Amino acid sequence: MSHSPDVIVLFSGGLDSLLAANLLRRQGLSVKCWHAFSPFFGKPGARDFWRKTYGLDVHTEDVGEAFAAMLRQGPSHGFGKVLNPCVDCKIHLLRRAKMYMESVGGRFLASGEVPGQRPMSQRRDVMRVIAREAGVADILVRPLGAGLLEPSLPEREGLVDRTSLASISGRGRAGQLALAARFGITIIPTPAGGCRLTERENARRYWPLLTRLALPTSVDFALANLGRQFWARDREASFWLCVGRDKEDNERLARAAEAGDALLSLRDMPGPTALARGGARWPSGIMLRAANLTAACSPKAVAGGRTAAVCVKTGEEEQTLAANPERAAFFESPPPFGLVRDERRLRFPPKNR
Ligand code: SF4
Incomplete structure (x- = not known):
């Protein structure tokens, strides 16, 4: 009963x-x-x-x-x-x-x-x-x-x-x-x-989703909690890359990949896993820049001072790119909190107060 x-x-x-x-x-x-x-x-x-x-x-x-x-x-x-x-x-x-x-x-x-x-x-x-x-x-x-x-x-x-x-x-x-x-x-x-949502560092992670994605979902916000966050813009399009900071991040990112995402990792040396949201549709030049950044987050690849092989997996497909860790500047970290706060005030002025 x-x-x-x-x-x-x-x-x-x-x-x-x-x-x-x-x-x-x-x-x-x-x-x-x-x-x-x-x-x-x-x-x-x-x-x-x-x-x-x-x-x-x-x-x-x-x-x-x-x-x-x-x-x-x-x-x-x-x-x-x-x-x-x-x-x-x-x-x-x-x-x-x-x-x-x-x-x-x-x-x-x-x-x-x-x-x-x-x-x-x-x-x-x-x-x-x-x-x-x-x-x-x-x-x-x-x-x-x-x-x-x-x-x-x-x-x-x-x-x-x-x-x-x-x-x-x-x-x-x-x-x-x-x-x-x-x-x-x-x-x-x-x-x-x-x-x-009360923490500035996390607001920085979430803000690009609200300003660059058409319809950010709960799953997207969960992904924004993982690893280091990077964004790039090319013409009107935005590109979102999450790079693992440690083994646990790498495993979580691998589990978080959805159909249409790409997973990047170094082929011959230790380094992070990176998830490119919607990476299956990224132009090849952007994906190469994502590979450069992934390599730049590997101390071994940086110390090697030459190109590093980065595997890019999208579903069953796999390709290897010759990445240059020194050309990683295209992707940027999320904006500082001060900018987030100013933009938030403009975008979402209080309605009922
Ligand atoms: S939004 Fe405010 S009330 Fe809601 S869980 Fe966060 S701190 Fe608590």
Whole structure:
């Protein structure tokens, strides 16, 4: 017999959502956690760890494609300091969590949000906007800051005992750590965050996708997380090359290759694997420049001071190019963050603020 949970907790894997789940569980409510992941955040592989370590039943859901679409269109509430669309992100996650809740017969939602913790999305006024736009204003409980917030419907109706929830606010962690100690939680997750969209280096990786690709997908953003990123432009066309930094990168790039991509590697000496997105259609002159760069990332090829044989595989086809590591200047690293920020402001001015 399957039981519907009372509450679905939006679970990031951080301490706050872990405490929210515990505050509700200790009231005897049946808790199920919902964990969203994408190329930008999430740890779907940690499900077993969370079950074994914290006794949590976690459902994971890939929201990457919706996030790629949000970034393409520009978030209606604008970006934070980097490329983080926090308000739109929270609205979207709450909507998705609500759909999940309805599909499993849950009664309400809970999140680990703490008033005043984050400047963009955890101001009280913004928290109200988020809940309203997500259509969850009546069913969302925020157990960590409940004592400081208006009572939610589940609290008013007595589904949740408001008096045993917490009254934590602000950016410090002392309240959370004290609560964790009270619950006997000894393995403390690192502070949530971990969202690549808040990091400048990652914004630099993602920005060329938004400005040069017609329709960047979740798979493209996942590829942008790998290796060193290089871009080149020739007339109107852009060319994207990802070069592995180590063995792990090389293996990941080889696995990430899709039909139409080309994989480059040195034939006779150690060196990186490089993935040319859509490389099967690249003009031969551009591919030779990509081979030059691949060779330039091999210390042995550079030290050799002469041409190096670079294999270029596209599907079943393979060719070998004589690459010159000294002619690698055509491809460039992504733009500095200052440029990304300026272009972002021009391209995506805030709409609803
Ligand atoms: S930091 Fe990232 S995951 Fe968190 S709300 Fe902002 S965009 Fe979403």
